[in-house]
Amino acid sequence: MWDHEIRAMASTHAIIASSVFMATVLLAVFVPGFSVYGMHLLWIYAVSGAVTAVSVSVFWLLGISPPTKKHTLGYKLSRLFRSCLYFLLSCLFFHTVVVLYGAPLIESALETFSLSVLLTSLTTLRCLCVLGPHVQAWIRVFSRHGAMSVWDTALQITVACTLIGAWLGAFPIPLDWDRPWQVWPVSCSVGAMIGYLTGLVAAPAWIHYHRKHLTYKCK
Amino acid sequence: MKGLPVLCLLLWTCAVYLVGIYLFVGGFLLVRLEVNRTSTCGDVLEPGEEPVDFCRARPRFRRAVVLIIDALKIDFARFDPSKSDPRPYENKLPVLEETLSSKPSQSRLYPFRADPPTTTMQRIKGFTTGSLPTFVDVGNNFASSAILEDNLIHQLGQMGKRVVFMGDDTWESLFPKKFHRSLPFPSFNVKDLHTVDNGILQHLYTTMVGDSWDVLVAHFLGVDHCGHRFGPDHPAMADKLTQMDRVIRSVIDRLQNDTLLVLMGDHGMTDTGDHGGESQKETDAALFLYSPSPIFPGPPSQMDPDVVPQTDLVPTLALLLGIPIPYSSVGQVLLPLFHPPGVAGGAVGGLSQLEALWINVKQVNRFLETYSGMAKDIAPESLSQLKEQFARISSDYLSSVREGRPPSAQLASSLQAYLTAVRDTCRATWARFNPLKMAAGLAILGFACLMCFVLSELSLPLIQEAGAGLKAPAAVALAAGASVAAAQLLTRGHAEAAWCLAAGAFCSELFFFWTARRLNAPAVLKNGTKAGKSGRWLTARRLLVPPLVVPLLRCASLLSDSYVIAEGRVVTFLLFSLALYIPIHLNWDGLLLPPSPDPLKTAGLLPSPALSPSTVRKESCALLACSGLLIGSLFLSLSFHGCREEQGLCQPSPFLSSLSRLQDSQIKNLHYILSVVSLGICTYLLRHCLCHYGNLNASGGAVFAARWVLPLLSVCLGLHWAVSATPEDSFRNLAELIRLAQLALPRAAFCLLGLGLGLIWLDPLTVFVKARAAGSARGAHLPPPRYRASTGISPQAELHHLIPQIYQRMRRSLEDGEPAGGGGEADGRPAVEAYGLGTVYSAPLLLFGGLLGIGLLLLHPEGMAASFLLLLLEMGALLYIHASSITLSGLQGAYSGGFNVPWTPVVLWSLAATQFFHATGHLPTFPSIQWSAAFVGFPNGHTGTIVPASLVTLNTFASHILFAVSCPLLLFWPLVCEVRGSRGGRGGGEDGEDAVMEMRLRENPQQFSSALLQLSTRYLFILGAQVFSSVCAAAILRRHLMVWKVFAPKLMFEASGFLMSCLFLLVGVTLVLRVDVAVGRWFKRLVPDASR
């Protein structure tokens, strides 16, 4: 039914995933002595930047974002401003949640914030791209009958996978193995990244296999 | 309501659990009493008329060097030149072989068999006291690990010998201040192979060359740590053993003629490098003896034992160095080191073999007599056999000495046989895990968990045909227990209680499953939709929901030492995850937000007119606010945690130390104010809650407790803190008064607590019936005419009519403002107002829990008041979250579970109990027990042990107790909160579906009982699963490095916490049943009057 859209989604996801790999590879080539554990913050920011840039441009080009009613420059500017504000607020929100989950409050605050930037660029950014800066719509999407298009379903899947990945990433931290990837927040950010990539792969696949049962209300 | 079956089923479940725990612990934790008497030189152990003080005789050796290489397995010490390609741990100590072959009369190598538990601390205890230490040596104070039993180090010190120690710092904690000179090095970090060894090597040789020592003990840890880190089959082990080879060579070079070298391992290791259990690889260490002067008659002969038990070192060393054998030693002297009969030992000094054996036998016999007088754990028949044996050989020996004839050849061997018999008896009692008991305990526990689960699923049919399903298992249990007892009596002459209990529990479990299957079938048939559901119980979709994944993760976390060490944070993490899951899940089901005005969703789809967006929004806001409160209190509670020694960079909470220890008076005042304010808020919240639901209007005992006892108790507590925090020297002239207050205030608080709890129990009703119109109190209860028409029918039917009538009145009075204001009615009808009827069940329970909480706070350091406030807030938040989510589901027609409490809140409740165990400053380790709790109200100590033990127990398991007692609140709270939903939603509409709060429970007594049973069994299931997994951890990981440090203490705390939870859950349930009986009586009193 939505073969065209699924194909578009698969290629979009492939582009985003390849941007993650490209960012890592470029870092490895151009930064001497680079490793994901050793220069973790650099990796986080590089990957976040790559995902942000690629997602925004791809979704903008595809025109997934909800159609704006007004086309005035002022409206667009305020929309952009609100998106940036939401991005920042979401960083702070994730930072708070991660601290409440047990991350150190003061020491390594920078690491915690970097993790929340990564989480924001993997989850909130996509919400911004697909749904625009409307928190009501975001909350609505995450309910059983809330998805209104294939892209909403994909959004549900990737966000859930990313958050579950980050959550699972916290599990090895207390173990006394003394591995470099157990250092805060390496395992969590790597977990989130793996979850995100899984979500990117899983979303089109899931939609493809369940396309018979999917029904959407019109927007 | 059928109260008795509920209570009996719960009691039986708890009993089955406890039998399982008892069995497992009986097989796993070996217990021994410590004899704290010491041997002296004056002990008459020699035969003859006048006692010979053998301490004064010249000893065989003046000095000794004891080198302990931790985990030096016998395989490491042996040398096989034929091996062309030795493994990394083989043939790395050639010095031993060279010495053995070149100086056969000066050296020996024996396998040195340790007794389980083969852990370093227990082994050090073993080869210094000569006894068989168990995990729990009763008499040892848990707070410090110092050895209080008589031991070699103590005896050496008594004799004025200078003992110099270097190496593993375990020794320093076992023998504090006993050494002449001590150089301990940190042993904790298993990954560190070199610190201890290099530290020793810096001092060993210089010390040996000097003359300021008599006994030198050096304990190397590198080999053991290398085993733990890499396993024996690793090049690092080769390096370590080669280093040890060099050490031994250098030590041998520096020995003098009057010095004995003892080189030994404390235990072996398995192929993975672990130890702790009882396999031969773990128990067989190496023992190498060497002296520069000849000590053995010749090369190894028939006389040499194949294996030397570890206990034998103590008497041997004691007699060689000329000190008394430690009192509790059960070892046997190593005969080859003493002169054989006939050879005069005058030149070198020392005892002959027979003399040594005799001293040894006398000492062992004396210990056995003392011990069997104290404890009854040695089987009586073997004791009498040993006594007989001793009488025979002592008469033999004494007669031969008296007559001066050479003793017979058999005497030595019969002396040896006696010693061996004693040691074997002791070992059978103390030093052997009982795998059969452990397995039986595991099986019973596992089945008990399963049983709890089945009970919680089948609670309704079980209650419906109560009695039949109950008497049979009890009868079966009794029969099985009795038959096992009879069988044991017939075959062995005495019955062991543990096995009878086990048989009873096991049979009753099996019988229950059989009954349950029969019960299950009709339940399925009756309800067609349920049939499909129960058939697919175990599908992945049902199991992978967070409310079950979280407890599963929690149980799995008990199997890893790192997670047990970080338990406080792990539980908080899981709790937090589950708390976030609730709103997310509600949102996923579309219940959190009011449904959008949607053209597709026609009005017919809307479940009820109650569903107005504002109601839903209000409930959602309440839910989110409570989630925020829960998360906030979770986060704040992290700051009350204590620290385990394994957590390196951890700083214990500043609130854990009592106020009197604080130096800075400003901080002290601040802490005091914080504590008092928290206490005040707790009290205020409790009172406000009761007041809000109109429970404070009556004049019964419970209300008296709420009105007067609760505030008085808080005042008492605040004063007590102030008094105990005053420095000793600040008010010199008031010292007497302060001392009196320190005694009187806590005792007054205890009395108040007892009074309050007793009053609640005696008179739990908090309902106040107010007559408005008529002067006569009774007459005013007349219901309106339409109900009076029913005078002809039975009182039972009358009840059905009357009760809703009272609810309506009550609800109206609630609506007209706070109950204290009173609800007048304009139309002049006679109004009946029953204040507090809607919370008739929860109010006493809440009050009971609150009083208990403040009482338990008394046993904690002052700073914990804030933590208790958080506990109260978190409890409230959990209750409101639960209530709101039920209401939200109910509003949109998604919830139809009757009174049943779903899994999520129960899981949250049990996790919160564990979380506050940590957040009240407790840890599952023995050193962290807050002993000061025993002295609250008893500053001068105790005479008995029951009072301090129970005070400490109450302190330790405070959070388990509070959460278990108030567990039934989970059942009541959705009903209590019902009124909020209806008020806003229905706008005062008065149809039959009215807010009747907890009176719904009286309308459906069977559902009430079944929901209560289900809630309790669910709670017990989750707690039981935790106990089961920590039991599994102890059983599976009994060889783990951390078993005695982490898993065994965790098991004991978990089991004791479970016991306390069971006890207080039963108390809570009984209180609910008590209230139910009281309410029933109250109605009975009301009805005849009304219908007349």
Ligand SMILES: [Zn+2]
């Ligand atoms: Zn050891």
Ligand SMILES: [Zn+2]
């Ligand atoms: Zn070890």
